[in-house]
Amino acid sequence: MAAVAAPTRAEVLSLFRSLLRTAKQFSDYNIREYTRRRAADAFRDNRALADPPAAAAAFAEGKKQLEVARRQAVVYSLYAPKAKSVMELKVQ
């Protein structure tokens, strides 16, 4: 089996952007923030992956998670919380 090429910098940043965009679609504050934080943390953890197969595997995992997030954003929108989180209230 041929070695998998590492994703390019632009591809990685694009995946990160897609994850952040999807995170914003969650109606629940906690899930929205968790998804955003989780994506940012994972990308930071894996930022220095030197060998191409590991980078490719992490990239593939990220793409899978993006699909999960997209599906869950739709499912969660059907059960949106009726009240806002206290964190979303504007400080007077």
Added chain:
Amino acid sequence: MSPDKHEILQLHVALSPPLARLTPNRERKTMAMAAARRALLTHLRVPVARTAAAAVAAGTVPVAARRLLSSTTEETKGSFLDKGEVADRVVSVVKNFQKVEPAKVTPTAHFQKDLGLDSLDTVEVVMAFEEEFGFEIPDNEAEKIDSIKTAVDFIASHPQAK
């Protein structure tokens, strides 16, 4: 005045049978039908354009309706924000970003060289601009934004920025 729908319908009905009778050859028939359709279409097109323009020019359209028309066109075109205002809002968004020291933020600061942000932070900052200005920045444009100046230039030249 221009012919209305009924007249055009009658014309169509009147034209069809004679054309069919005259042309036993199938190709000639389709050609003739195409010609008839073209004639009908040009007939249809001209009056529509003329009546709309004429109605506005003649002032038969009520003032409120005319205002509505002009406002919708403005909405679709969008309007450009003042560059000074954009600069202020961009600076305050960057200052509010967690990893940035507010004192370091100047209108000419470069995200990576001056503010010490990495490419992942830059993506997050650009997302924050999207939220602040209420429009989506496509990937190829987002890649080019690497300093406060480029961000201000891009947002000020974008008609959908609010």
